[in-house]
Amino acid sequence: MNKMWIVTAQTYLRQVKSWSFILLILTPFIFGGIGMGIGSISANSADQEDRIAVVSSEASLRDGYIKQNKDDVAKKYTTVDASKKALKSKDIAGYLVLSNSDKQVKATFHGNDDLDSGTKSRVQIYLSQVQQQFNLQNAKLTGAQAAALQTQPQFKQDIQKNVGKQNIAMLISFWVMVVMVYIILITYSSITAQEIASEKGTKIMEIIFSSTSAVKYFVGKILGVLLVIVTQILVYVLGGWIVLNYAKSASLTKDFFADNQTMINSVIHNLFGVNMLFLLLGVVLFTILSALSGALVSKAEDASKAAQPSIMLAMLTFFSTFPFQNNPESIFAKILSYVPFFSSYFMPLRVINHAASPLEIGLSLLILLVTIGLMGYYIGRMYKGLMLQTDTHGFWSSLKSGLAYNK
Template sequence: MNKFWIIAGDVYKKNVRSVSFLIMLLVPFILGGIVYAAGYFGSQSGEVDKIGITSSSTELAEGISSLAPQDYEFQVIKNQETGEKELSAEKIDALFVVDVGENNQLDGKLYSESSMGQSVELTLQQVLDSIQTNMRAQELGLSMEEVSSLNEPASFEKQSVSFNEAGDMQLGEDDDAFNYVISFAATIILFVFIITYAGIISQEIASEKGTRIMEVILSSTRAQTHFYGKLFGILMVAFTQMIVYAAAFVISYQWLKNLEVVKNILDSISLKGVFGTFLIFTLFFLLLGVFIYAVLAALCGSLVTKTEDTSKVILPVTYLSLIGYLLGIALGSFDPGNIIVRITSYIPFLSSYLMPIRLANETASIQEASISLVILIATTILLTLASAKMYKSNVLVYNDKGLLATLKQSFTLMKNK
């Protein structure tokens, strides 16, 4: 056991003290700072987009100009030729030409030297739609009140319910949207951690095997002890990163909770519902997902003959993780009740991505999540024990014929022992 802690401690200290770990740790904070700074300086900027408007109908151009939102400045221009000259001279940022066709069909074209962004395009589209609706309403003899009543959207509200022992329905607080955000974030975090630490642990093992130091190491310690020590050391590095992010969140929350947007979110959700069973299951699936992929990456790393082949040998880990990520982000987000999502949410390596999303969308019960979690735990234990048993023969096999040939030779060597 003493050798186990020596190996784990050495791996942990070496990786935590590395520059790459520091950079990896700081990247989310740097990105967050850049986004915050961009938003802050963008809101402080007094510049607005100046858009020239011209039309065959001066009244129409002035009507569009009067509907300019706060972030834009509309300027009526007498004709398109004049507008093109002002656009060339950079007196305006874009030129919006509006023509009136048959049946009061408005046709708008936006000219600009560079993209104005989708927000500008959507704003102009909404302005045209509003004016066209009013023009056609006048033709039909409708008043503005009648037009407003036609455009008034229907009321829609989702309500979470539960049933007591008597079968009576009870209304509850609906936290599905917030739970979905948590599961979505967990999916992204899981993918990033898997890709990052799969590469680290496979490189950690492959580097010793590639330099032929492994034979010396195994002469002084058991292969299983070395395997578990390496695996535990890397997992402690990942756990350290999680602790740092959790601490940063707790500290920043003391400041963020006073922001108006955060107050509105907190008022609309039940913290008891969020920080309850759903969050516990999400954390378990996240931690076990990182662990099982780390074991698989360690197994793949032990099959490497040359250190430079590490990136090739962990491709199965990368692709398997990518499948789970894409299923969770794409299919799981838009159709959580899909039969593919239901089935794969019980499959180890994929369930860590999909079951939290199903829980967030309430397409899976706590019992179903428990079954999936038990399957994942059992698979993780079996894979860990099998990988540790194969580790000794794997690290002593040097074969340039590929992963399958190396694995076959390793099995043969293990049987002979």
């Protein structure tokens, strides 16, 4: 047992110390950081250029508008001359001059282009409010009359809360889950196959198999790769948590997160729990298949070709989910949610859409676990024969020899 863990540790350390693994881990964060930086700079620049200056000889008019629309106003420009210079240098979209003549409020916008509809609407709302106050003062109404004029119409909505956002959350969860599973499978199918194939027919394998059983060595290899995958997922979870907390307070994204917190929580909930377990078990199953593919190549030089069978199967399972993303209760989706290799995609799809009972989930997990155990044990028994053979008769010949060795 100790030798198996030594193989596991060596496989794990060799992979996590490689530059390819470090780049694999850092690339999403690097590109994400670059994207957020560019987006933030662009948003801040565009936001500043879209703002307007507000100028008025009456401080109350200017202060009232800024109080209502502080995010749309370039506050540092307080005079017409300063605003003209800012407009000329394109630091602002224009400037608004507010005035009051005989209890009539007036506004004049100066700019190179028309005022955008949103800002124009806010200006008109503010002018209407101020003008209404002036009109009430001029009318000299009693308190009761003034109160009567303030009566507003009532509008209500009776809708099913969050149904739309729940559907969006399910769709986002589905795509994040299947894409994440697909990328991990494609990446580590290649890594595992090449890890095994690179040792094919080497003298060192004869020495290793003389000191430990092929099953222990094979299981150690699989566990080592699995630990690498778990490490990557943990790094992404931790990084995602940090990014999520930053995004909640960042000026560029905080409003979006505030408005969609329920939907975001639903997506996060769908990605973890039993769905994450299906992801890990699916990766283990594909890793075992990739190890078999690597052991079946004729020689170490063919390592680059070793991952093709498992990659093709991963692509088949990935694309097969597309027709069922909006129909998880289809009979085909139900059947495939119990079929190993396919269940890692289809059962999470059903779980996300609340189309699977705890009994169905448990049965699918049991089938997946039994398949992993049987495949691991069976392939482990013929692993020595596969790795030590040096003939170059091709895939089927190698498989036949391996099956014959398993006894």
